[in-house]
Amino acid sequence: MLNRMLWCIKNMKGRILFLMMMVFTISFMNVYGVQRFPKPEFESGYVQPETLQPSARSAVLATMDVVVLAFALALVSWLVLKKRSRKGVFLTSVFSLAYFGFYRQGCVCSIGAIQNVTLALFDSSYVIPLAAITFFILPLIFTLFFGRTFCAGVCPFGAIQDLVSFRPQKIDPRLNAILGVIPYIYLGLAILYAATGTDFIICRYDPFVGIFRFSATFGMYIFAGTLLVSGIFIARPYCRYLCPYGVLLNWISRFSWLHITITPSNCIQCRLCEDSCPYDAIDMPLIGRNPENRAVTIRKLILICLLVPFFVVLGGWTGSRLHETLAGVNGKVRLAKELLEPLKFADQPETFEIAAYKSSGKPLSLVYAEASQVLRQFYTGSWILGCFIGLVFGIILASRLLTRYRTDYSPNKGACFSCTRCVDYCPVEKNGLKEIQP
Amino acid sequence: MKQKRVLIFALVCLLAGILFMAWDMFFSQPETSVNPYAYEIKALRASDTLLTRYTEVQQIKPVLSEIHAIATGRADRIYVAGEKGVEIYDRDGKLEAEFPIDESARCIQVDRNGLIYLGMQDHLEIYNKEGRRLKQWKTCGEESIITSVAVTDEDIFIADAGSKIVYRYDHSGNLLNRIGEKDPRKKIPGFVIPSPWFDIGIGHDGSLWVVNPGRHSFEKYTSDGELISSWGKATMSMEGFCGCCNPSHFTILSDGSFVTSEKGIERIKVYSPTGVFKCVVATPDSFNEGTKGLDLAVDSTDRILVLDPQRKQVRVFVVK
Numbered sequence: 001m002l003n004r005m006l007w008c009i010k011n012m013k014g015r016i017l018f019l020m021m022m023v024f025t026i027s028f029m030n031v032y033g034v035q036r037f038p039k040p041e042f043e044s045g046y047v048q049p050e051t052l053q054p055s056a057r058s059a060v061l062a063t064m065d066v067v068v069l070a071f072a073l074a075l076v077s078w079l080v081l082k083k084r085s086r087k088g089v090f091l092t093s094v095f096s097l098a099y100f101g102f103y104r105q106g107c108v109c110s111i112g113a114i115q116n117v118t119l120a121l122f123d124s125s126y127v128i129p130l131a132a133i134t135f136f137i138l139p140l141i142f143t144l145f146f147g148r149t150f151c152a153g154v155c156p157f158g159a160i161q162d163l164v165s166f167r168p169q170k171i172d173p174r175l176n177a178i179l180g181v182i183p184y185i186y187l188g189l190a191i192l193y194a195a196t197g198t199d200f201i202i203c204r205y206d207p208f209v210g211i212f213r214f215s216a217t218f219g220m221y222i223f224a225g226t227l228l229v230s231g232i233f234i235a236r237p238y239c240r241y242l243c244p245y246g247v248l249l250n251w252i253s254r255f256s257w258l259h260i261t262i263t264p265s266n267c268i269q270c271r272l273c274e275d276s277c278p279y280d281a282i283d284m285p286l287i288g289r290n291p292e293n294r295a296v297t298i299r300k301l302i303l304i305c306l307l308v309p310f311f312v313v314l315g316g317w318t319g320s321r322l323h324e325t326l327a328g329v330n331g332k333v334r335l336a337k338e339l340l341e342p343l344k345f346a347d348q349p350e351t352f353e354i355a356a357y358k359s360s361g362k363p364l365s366l367v368y369a370e371a372s373q374v375l376r377q378f379y380t381g382s383w384i385l386g387c388f389i390g391l392v393f394g395i396i397l398a399s400r401l402l403t404r405y406r407t408d409y410s411p412n413k414g415a416c417f418s419c420t421r422c423v424d425y426c427p428v429e430k431n432g433l434k435e436i437q438p
Numbered sequence: 439m440k441q442k443r444v445l446i447f448a449l450v451c452l453l454a455g456i457l458f459m460a461w462d463m464f465f466s467q468p469e470t471s472v473n474p475y476a477y478e479i480k481a482l483r484a485s486d487t488l489l490t491r492y493t494e495v496q497q498i499k500p501v502l503s504e505i506h507a508i509a510t511g512r513a514d515r516i517y518v519a520g521e522k523g524v525e526i527y528d529r530d531g532k533l534e535a536e537f538p539i540d541e542s543a544r545c546i547q548v549d550r551n552g553l554i555y556l557g558m559q560d561h562l563e564i565y566n567k568e569g570r571r572l573k574q575w576k577t578c579g580e581e582s583i584i585t586s587v588a589v590t591d592e593d594i595f596i597a598d599a600g601s602k603i604v605y606r607y608d609h610s611g612n613l614l615n616r617i618g619e620k621d622p623r624k625k626i627p628g629f630v631i632p633s634p635w636f637d638i639g640i641g642h643d644g645s646l647w648v649v650n651p652g653r654h655s656f657e658k659y660t661s662d663g664e665l666i667s668s669w670g671k672a673t674m675s676m677e678g679f680c681g682c683c684n685p686s687h688f689t690i691l692s693d694g695s696f697v698t699s700e701k702g703i704e705r706i707k708v709y710s711p712t713g714v715f716k717c718v719v720a721t722p723d724s725f726n727e728g729t730k731g732l733d734l735a736v737d738s739t740d741r742i743l744v745l746d747p748q749r750k751q752v753r754v755f756v757v758k
Contacts, residue, residue, distance in 0.1 A: 169445045182456065205459045219462065226455040233448035241452060329463060 057104075062131040065104060069138055069154065072096055076153035077146040079420075080260050086420045089152050093159035101156030106209040110135045110150065111157065111245040112202045114187070115194035122195040139245075143252045147259040151239060151249060151417040157208050158417065161236045164228050168235035168278035176280055177396055179241045184392040187244035188385040189326075196377045198330040202244060235278035239417065250414040260411060260418045263428045267408035274409065276425040281415040285406045292403060300401050308394035312387045319386020320379060327378035336371030339364060482674055482703055485721040489676065491708075492719040492742065496754035498531035504542070507557075507733050508745040508752060511548035514737040518745065518752060519543035519556055524569070529737065531752070537569025545597075545733075547587040555594065557584035562596060562611075575611045585636045588646065593661055595646055599636040602629045604648055606661060617663040618648060626665045627653065635686035635701065635731070642694050651683035656696065656713065669713030676707070677715040689734040689742075697742055699732035706732065706744060706755070719755050720744065 057065065072092060079088035100106065108116070108129065113136035120128035139150035151158050171179075186202075193199045203209070207224040210216020216224070230237050239246055253259070262273050262282065273282060292300075319326075327333045335353050357367065411422065502520035509517045514529040521542050526535040545557035553572070554565040560582035564573040578584065583600035593614070596605045604617040620628030629636070630652020637649045645666060646659045655670025671678035679685055685698035694711035697719065704727075706719035719742055725732070726748045733745040742755040 167444070169441055169448070171445070175449075179452075201463065205462070207455070219458065223455050223458050226451040226458075230448040230451035230455070233444050234452060237448075237452045242456070325464065 057131070062129070065100075066131055066134045066138075068099060069135060072099075072154045073138060073142045073150060076418075077142055077149040080149050080152055080418045081146055081258055084260070084264070084420055084423045086424055089418075089420050090162075092153035093162060096154045097156045097159035097163070099156075100154070101160065101208070101212045106156060106206065106212040107203075108132045108135050109157075109206075109209075110139050110155070111243060112200065112206065114245060114248075115190055115200040115202055118191050118194035119197065123197055140248060140252055143249050143256060145257045147256045147413065147418045148249050148253045148416060149418050151246070152419050155239075156212070157243070158236060158239050160208055160211070161228070161231045161238060162419070164231045165235040165278060166232050169233050170275070171234065171280055173280070176240075177400070181389075181392060181396065182241050183244055183247045185389055186242055187247045188388050190244050192326065192378070192381045192385050193329065196330065196374060196381060198327075198374075201329075207238060236417070240279060240415075253416070254414045256413060259413050260416065260420060260423070262409055262411060262422045263426045265428050267410075268428060269409075270427055271409075272427060273422045273425040276422040277411075277416075278421065279415065279417060279419075281412045281417065282422060283406055283410050283412050285408055286403070291405065297402075304394075304398040304401060307397060308391065311390035311394035311397070313390070314386075315390020315393065316383045316387035319382040319384075319389070322386075323378040323382035324375065326382055326385075327375050330371075330374050330378070332367070332374050333371045333378075336367050339367060479703065482680070483722040485676065485705070485718060485723075487721075489718045490721060491717040491758055492755040493758045494720070494724070494753055495741075495756050496531060498527055498752040498754070499750065500525050500527075500752065501533070501536070502750075505745055505747050505750055505752075506542065506544055506731065507546040508735045508743055509546045509548045510735045510737045510743065511554075512550070512552055514739070514741075515548075516735070516737075516743060516752060517546055517548050517554060519546040524554065524556070524565070526567070527752075531754075535567065535569065537565070539563070539565075539571075544584055545586045547589050549589045550591075555587045555589055557587045557596065560584065560600075562587065562594070562607075573611065575607075578605060583634045585634055586638045588638045588640045590640055590644060590661075595638055595640075597636045597638040597648070599631050599634040602631050602636075604638055604646070604659075606663075614661075615663055617646065617659050618650075618657070619663075624665060626663075630683070632682045635683060637685070637687045639688060639690055641690060647688070647690070647696075649685055649688060651686065654679035654684055656688070669709075676705075676718070686731065687733050689736050691736055691740050692738075697734050697736065699734050699744065701730040701732070704729045704732065706734070706742070720753075724753075725749075 072095070076089055076092050079085045079092065100109070108131055113132045116128050116132040117136050119126045139154070142149055153159070190200075190202045193201050205220075205223070207220065207227050210220045211224055227238055234240075267285075269285070274284065276282070328337070331353060335357060338351065338354055339357070411418075498516065498518075500518045500520065502518065502523050502525060504521035505518055506521075507519045509519075511517055515534065516527040516529070516531070518525045518527070519539075522540070523536060523538050524543065524546070525533060528534050539556065541558050543556040543558060543563075547555040547557075549555070552567045554567065556563045556565065560577040560579065562573075562575040562578075562584070563571055564575075565571050578596060578598055579601050581600040582598045584596055585599045586597035588595040588597075592608070594607045594609060595617070596607065598605060603619060606614045606617060608614055618626065618629050620626060627650070629648070629650050632652055635651055639647045641647050641658065644661075646661065648657050648659060649655075650657050650668075650670075653670065654672040655668050657668040658666040660666060672680065674680045679698075679700060681700070681702040684700040684702065686701045687699045689697050691697060691708070695716065696709040696711070696713070697706065698709065699706045704722050704725040708716045708719060710716055725746065729746065729748040731745070731747045735743040735745075737743065740757075744753045744755060746753055
């Protein structure tokens with residue numbers, strides 16, 4: 001029998017015969033399968049609501065994503081630091097928008113990975129995907145070596161905002177400083193909510209992911225729309241005034257080993273680059289101002305030493321006062337509130353959570369115990385969040401009090417996105433130093 | 439000046455976006471409060487009125503505190519069994535007789551001699567028309583939930599939802615065989631009974647029809663338990679049966695057509711003897727939402743009698 005089968009497979013006719021036998025066998029198995037439990041049918045015209053989450057990536061594709069990320073980071077770093085090519089950076093950012101944005105549908109992204117990492121640190125039962133760790137760490141490593149090249153050409157959020165940045169305007173430095181606090185608050189809240197297992201708010205309020213997936217709530221489309229409209233006149237508003245990952249990159253970039261410079265050689269103070277940065281990330285030289293005398297500087301330092309701890313404590317105390325409000329986002333706390341104050345919610349339809357609780361048979365005391373545990377976590381977390389925000393305020397105030405003396409136009413290593421726009425304005429870059437020097 | 443206005447506009451847009459986030463996070467109703475995957479059963483309850491070819495002509499209101507089962511007998515008498523009692527009505531709904539029983543009957547059947555077979559929780563009781571108990575059989579099994587009885591001249595079939603089996607007895611109460619046990623060799627799929635609704639009936643050729651509710655199908659067996667044929671379609675549309683387990687009850691018209699009743703989406707329909715959907719007797723609008731146990735019976739003139747336990751009525755439907 002076996003020989004007969006082998007013979008069949010060896011010649012062409014035999015192969016066809018073998019295939020037919022296989023098809024027949026499979027068909028027979030299918031007929032036998034009719035006896036199984038019938039599958040439910042949906043013929044009523046009922047349409048399943050579209051899910052906003054993309055399906056999970058296979059291991060191979062997830063690995064490919066990491067490889068593409070590493071390659072894109074290396075390419076942009078090379079284009080920024082070695083080639084100093086705006087065109088190259090722009091083209092890479094378009095690729096990143098297409099790949100990480102529209103193809104990968106913006107998930108997992110480095111910005112949202114903050115929450116995965118936080119949750120993994122606080123919840124031992126949470127298994128963080130390797131891709132999430134890599135997407136979180138790789139850009140930070142590259143930033144430590146080469147500045148924020150991730151923002152320049154790899155982040156799809158930056159890329160989509162860059163595409164609409166037609167008429168960027170300068171923002172008043174004071175307003176810029178005030179709005180610049182928002183990412184710190186957002187980062188603190190994102191960590192607090194991830195650490196307590198409440199929610200991934202960065203993902204929930206990700207404005208562009210809906211565009212990448214062509215699927216979002218009406219509110220999120222409006223949010224994305226307002227950001228893109230404001231992005232026409234305020235370059236990269238999300239990156240500058242919201243992005244929590246930008247906070248980490250900002251800190252690390254300040255210590256970067258190599259960082260883009262406006263001029264490849266010595267600055268000739270031509271001032272051509274002065275207005276070139278749409279992100280107001282060029283530090284102007286402070287020539288002509290008299291240095292402060294020692295006594296004034298010491299007084300300022302003493303003031304800073306008093307103010308910063310004051311802001312930290314004030315922030316922490318304020319945060320702790322708000323811990324119940326902050327905890328209101330947590331599902332367990334919200335459920336306990338609704339069960340505790342049924343009259344307050346009487347005019348509203350019964351929530352899905354209440355219905356689920358009723359059918360679970362869980363005792364009320366357990367719900368309250370869980371909620372009070374979450375509240376305790378939020379109390380501690382809100383203290384830390386408040387202290388952090390107070391510290392940020394203190395440092396911003398301190399940085400404005402202290403005067404740093406610079407002689408050249410240089411990119412602010414923290415705020416600079418390494419987009420290389422300023423490079424094109426530098427005459428030294430264009431013509432070579434010798435040609436324009438008298 | 440123009441630049442400043444543009445900048446202010448852009449800033450307002452940006453701040454509006456940030457405020458939206460803050461409002462949505464702290465003050466709005468969470469999205470999960472509305473279940474987007476909630477089963478939209480209301481849409482399925484709608485029915486095309488053109489398909490309804492029956493009309494309700496009469497309602498009988500039994501005196502029993504709870505009504506569970508219905509059957510018809512000689513002279514189109516209507517037998518209603520329920521909470522510790524049986525009531526017998528004439529064709530026009532006039533109460534002719536009633537008698538008490540010790541327990542609640544879950545199902546009822548009447549043979550050509552007028553004997554009344556009552557299926558209790560786990561055993562069968564036989565009464566004469568005067569209400570005297572003639573026989574009380576021993577229990578079918580510890581897990582038994584008797585949901586239907588069918589009687590022929592030779593056999594008595596008992597549907598046991600608890601054991602997921604049909605028992606065939608002779609009239610002396612001897613167990614002859616078990617019908618419907620899963621047997622791949624005989625292509626018998628076994629009964630899938632997620633809830634205690636499991637009906638049987640005798641076809642005009644004397645064969646046994648059994649509802650396999652989990653499979654949304656009817657199966658035809660010989661008295662020896664050989665599977666002859668089956669029909670049924672699991673679908674959300676009117677032509678078939680849906681939910682975990684339907685139909686819950688059925689009866690057979692004089693031409694061999696099946697009358698079926700369903701729970702979940704409460705409706706009564708008529709199928710041809712080969713299982714082709716014919717028409718609707720009563721749409722979900724005719725019943726209180728959540729009504730279960732719409733037992734059915736037909737009389738000699740093919741009037742369809744529907745037992746409505748929620749409204750405590752026997753409702754009579756005739757062709758329009």
